[in-house]
């Protein structure tokens with residue numbers, strides 16, 4: 001089991017992986033979305049993922065899918081998911097002009 005220390009509580013990567021099964025339908029198993037409406041999560045900062053999920057949960061941000069999904073997550077689960085997706089390594093190639 002890998003443990004990364006988050007801002008307050010230590011996040012559990014392997015639990016994040018387990019929880020991410022429900023996210024992969026829309027966000028892709030590799031965090032790269034095949035659904036044009038859903039953003040890529042791979043390599044996103046854990047801070048941003050956590051904030052987005054908390055905002056959906058609080059109703060600060062609204063989306064018919066994400067608001068329902070985030071409402072069902074505990075703060076601990078949010079931290080584990082944020083740790084999981086932020087740990088993905090991505091490479092980027094900027095278009096040449």
Ligand code: HEC
Pocket residue numbers: 019020022023024025026027037038039041048049050052053062063065066069081
């Ligand atoms: C039914 C499809 C669906 C599922 C399942 C789903 N998402 Fe999403 N997710 C979306 C869509 C669509 C958006 C964009 C919503 C918006 O415009 O605010 C989104 C947005 C997000 C964002 C905000 C990203 C950004 O760029 O601002 C995060 C973080 C996120 N999802 C995490 C998750 C996690 C974690 C799970 C699993 C627990 C999950 N999602 C499951 C469809 C889904």
